[in-house]
Amino acid sequence: MLRYLAGRLVQALVVLLLLSAVAYLLLGLMPGDPIDLMVGADPRITSEDIARLKALQGLDRPLWERYLHWLGAALRGDLGYSRLYTQPVLDIVAERMPRTLVLIGLALAVALAVALPAAMVAARNPGGLLDRGVNLLCFAGISVPPFWLALILIILFAVVLGWLPAGGTVSADGGGLLDRAAHLVLPVATLAAASVAAYTRHLRAALIEALGEDYVRTARSKGLSERVVTMRHALRNALLPVVTLLGLDLGSLVSGALVTETMFAQPGMGKTIYDAVMGNDYNLALVGLLVAAAATLLGNLAADLAYARLDPRIVYRAEPGA
Amino acid sequence: MIGGAIGGATRRLGPGATLAAAILVVLALAAAAAPLAERVLGLDAEAVDLFGRLAPPSAEHLLGTDELGRDLLLRLLYGGRVSLTVGVVAAVAASAIGTAVGLAAGYLGGRADALLMRFADGVIALPLLPLLIVLAAVDLTKLGLSPEAAASEAVLLGRLVVLVALVGWPTTARLVRAAALSLRRREFVEAARTLGYSPLRIAVRHVLPNAAAPILVATTLAVGNVVLFESVLSFLGLGIRPPTPSWGNMLTGAQELIWESPRLAIWPGVLIFATVVSVNLLGDALRDALDPRSRRRGTGGE
Numbered sequence: 001m002l003r004y005l006a007g008r009l010v011q012a013l014v015v016l017l018l019l020s021a022v023a024y025l026l027l028g029l030m031p032g033d034p035i036d037l038m039v040g041a042d043p044r045i046t047s048e049d050i051a052r053l054k055a056l057q058g059l060d061r062p063l064w065e066r067y068l069h070w071l072g073a074a075l076r077g078d079l080g081y082s083r084l085y086t087q088p089v090l091d092i093v094a095e096r097m098p099r100t101l102v103l104i105g106l107a108l109a110v111a112l113a114v115a116l117p118a119a120m121v122a123a124r125n126p127g128g129l130l131d132r133g134v135n136l137l138c139f140a141g142i143s144v145p146p147f148w149l150a151l152i153l154i155i156l157f158a159v160v161l162g163w164l165p166a167g168g169t170v171s172a173d174g175g176g177l178l179d180r181a182a183h184l185v186l187p188v189a190t191l192a193a194a195s196v197a198a199y200t201r202h203l204r205a206a207l208i209e210a211l212g213e214d215y216v217r218t219a220r221s222k223g224l225s226e227r228v229v230t231m232r233h234a235l236r237n238a239l240l241p242v243v244t245l246l247g248l249d250l251g252s253l254v255s256g257a258l259v260t261e262t263m264f265a266q267p268g269m270g271k272t273i274y275d276a277v278m279g280n281d282y283n284l285a286l287v288g289l290l291v292a293a294a295a296t297l298l299g300n301l302a303a304d305l306a307y308a309r310l311d312p313r314i315v316y317r318a319e320p321g322a
Numbered sequence: 323m324i325g326g327a328i329g330g331a332t333r334r335l336g337p338g339a340t341l342a343a344a345i346l347v348v349l350a351l352a353a354a355a356a357p358l359a360e361r362v363l364g365l366d367a368e369a370v371d372l373f374g375r376l377a378p379p380s381a382e383h384l385l386g387t388d389e390l391g392r393d394l395l396l397r398l399l400y401g402g403r404v405s406l407t408v409g410v411v412a413a414v415a416a417s418a419i420g421t422a423v424g425l426a427a428g429y430l431g432g433r434a435d436a437l438l439m440r441f442a443d444g445v446i447a448l449p450l451l452p453l454l455i456v457l458a459a460v461d462l463t464k465l466g467l468s469p470e471a472a473a474s475e476a477v478l479l480g481r482l483v484v485l486v487a488l489v490g491w492p493t494t495a496r497l498v499r500a501a502a503l504s505l506r507r508r509e510f511v512e513a514a515r516t517l518g519y520s521p522l523r524i525a526v527r528h529v530l531p532n533a534a535a536p537i538l539v540a541t542t543l544a545v546g547n548v549v550l551f552e553s554v555l556s557f558l559g560l561g562i563r564p565p566t567p568s569w570g571n572m573l574t575g576a577q578e579l580i581w582e583s584p585r586l587a588i589w590p591g592v593l594i595f596a597t598v599v600s601v602n603l604l605g606d607a608l609r610d611a612l613d614p615r616s617r618r619r620g621t622g623g624e
Contacts, residue, residue, distance in 0.1 A: 011440075015444055019448075023456075026456060026460060028464070029460045029461055029464045029465065030460065030461055031459070031461040031464075139599055139602055139603060139606075140599060142602060143550075143595060143598035143599040143601075143602050144595055144598075145550055145553050145554060145557075145570075145591060145594050145595065145598070146554070147554055147557050147573065148553075148573060148587075148590075148594065148595065151573065151576060151577060151580065151591065152587070152588075152591070154577075154580060155580060155587060155588075159580060159581055166580075248446065248447060250449075251447050251448050251449045251450060252450075254449035254451075254452065255452065256451075258449075258451050258452055258455070259451065259554060262558070263577070270452070273452045273455065273456075274452075274455060274558065277455050277456060277458075277459045277560075282456075282459070285455075285456055285459075288452065289449075289452050289453060289456050292449045292452050293448055293449060293453075296447055296448060296449050297447065300447050
């Protein structure tokens, strides 16, 4: 188990290292470069000066050397400066990451809270009217463009009904906890929609399969009520694959957070990455991307470990084969 | 005879998927007929009319006009050409990459399989939208393209197709790998091997044709994903750029105008939604029709 964990951690680190190299390469492919910006400030600059400036900044060195230098600084906690916010990138990430984690955490909780009962209702009578209804809603959920869902929710709840704010994190005149919560309703609903659909579909399939197993027949023949059979016997086994799905879904939740935060003006990591790209602040954008990827990989790993804890049959070995 | 073929397909796929296929055909035909519609309505899709901004639906403009006074219906039709073309082309590209990877992994097996599938899993697990956004910001002139070429419509479309294909292949790769894994133990593949054919020839001539069903299903489902990715990238201003309309970028300005003209936010989204729902329904029904096991397990649509 420990060896497996170590192996997976090493794997995640390798992925991150590769991604950081790609990110650094990309940094060089973004529009404009630091010298261009300085040159723009001094119209009388000569080409020798430019060469001297480049040498001073280390820009005349080969790419791999610059990457190692950057990596060394990054490992020491120096992720550079954000041009857009004139703040160290690390400070920005530390301030905005928690917001995104709250958003994703709430969306996950809502998604599970809706998907569990929906899947149980659908699996009770496969092919029945309720099952078809749930199935149709699931198709809608995985097919709706999240940004459009956000627009429709804003039109419905902010413009037409006026019940909820259309964006931001708190009202202009300041507000209590309730006000902040109201600002989170639409973003969380938008982000949760696709996950609800995905979890429901998987859980429904797993439940139907579990309800056909021998141990369920045994439980039924013991005379246990259908409720107990479903809740205590089938559901517990059906939940297992969903744990893996939760881990795999994190990446799309982070992607979804980017759209949701941008649409609803929530200053989290997703909006920060987007604003950074649009504002030519590539250092911030790439570090943001790396942080998002790292969080996703860790979440993935956590899901796999939870899976092993929940299912005693699973034994992870250090070298999992094909 | 055509009626008979459609009847047969309806029986195999079910009424829902048949309706979905019909919707897709209608959308594709409507988008293809955009220039014709322009002629019939006697309007110019690109004509700006600053005195007729945000006009409600009328006899002249059936769906009204947008923030620059352009006819919304015509823009939707032209946008559909772009969105649907990008969707199909990028899905086919993603599927081709996925098929090659899946075939190699499934047929070669062992270490190559483990490595390729680990890579596919890694791509699936990454937060793809932030990655795509960063990749979409790459300055193509730094890759050696002239500024004119980098700004041309063909290059921008091509860039979008490449980006979406780069993240869209793993699903196909997994499905094709699973098919190849089971096929490599079959007698006819063993026979080909004893005849001394090269692995490449066996993979392409013997395994690939028999994996056609999962490839078809994966490509269909990929179209839905790709249309979603295209729309969100274009919406965020990093995909198809105006004045070329796409269903995604037509929604870009809609959020600011949501109080004045919510109509603008509805139509392009309805069309994206209809396309993706239809593609997903069709893909699911195809999977059930082509793989009898999934129907019996009850994991599919019905």
